[in-house]
Amino acid sequence: QVQLVESGGGSVQAGGSLRLSCEIARFTSTSNRYCIGWFRQAPGQEREGVALIDNDDNTWYSDSVKGRFTISQDNAKNTLILQMNSLKPEDTAMYYCVADSSFTVSTLPVGWSAEYFGYWGQGTQVAVSS
Numbered sequence: 001q002v003q004l005v006e007s008g009g010g011s012v013q014a015g016g017s018l019r020l021s022c023e024i025a026r027f028t029s030t031s032n033r034y035c036i037g038w039f040r041q042a043p044g045q046e047r048e049g050v051a052l053i054d055n056d057d058n059t060w061y062s063d064s065v066k067g068r069f070t071i072s073q074d075n076a077k078n079t080l081i082l083q084m085n086s087l088k089p090e091d092t093a094m095y096y097c098v099a100d101s102s103f104t105v106s107t108l109p110v111g112w113s114a115e116y117f118g119y120w121g122q123g124t125q126v127a128v129s130s
Contacts, residue, residue: 002027002119004097009124016087016128022080022097022121029055029101036100037071038082039114040093040126047114050095051082054104064090087128097121 003025012018024036037052037060051071052060059071070083080097098117103109109116 002099004099004119004121006095006097006121006124009095009126011127011129012087014088014128014130017083017085018087018126020082020084020095020097020124020126022082024078024080024097024099027078027099027101027119031101033104034099034101035104035108035117036073036080037098038080039096039098039117040091041096042093045093047096049112049114052105052108053080054106056104056106058105060105060108084126087126089128089130092126092128094123094125096123 005023008020010018033055035052035054038050039047040050041047050062050065051069053071053073068086072081099119100117
């Protein structure tokens with residue numbers, strides 16, 4: 001059974017940094033292609049994609065986090081990382097790790113959304129105060 005376990009959330013002041021980690025267990029792809037990444041959801045809002053990375057290290061970032069967040073993966077440790085710098089109060093949300101082997105960053109379906117990702121973690125809370 002696939003397991004995604006997030007860690008690293010917390011409370012920080014605006015301008016600060018946090019590093020989120022996601023340990024991914026028993027996630028396999030018969031084609032060796034996959035797309036993993038981070039979504040977030042603030043209270044009363046829909047889930048939104050934050051950053052994605054695939055088997056070729058292609059990346060995608062939401063416009064709202066470009067230049068501030070960096071996604072990376074440590075294949076040896078089966079770990080996904082999201083380095084978040086210059087945090088803003090509007091970054092406050094529950095952050096979820098996601099994975100799917102049906103597409104890559106380069107082949108994201110047109111109009112893709114959270115529903116396209118088959119595996120989700122339980123989430124880690126990020127709170128940024130002004």
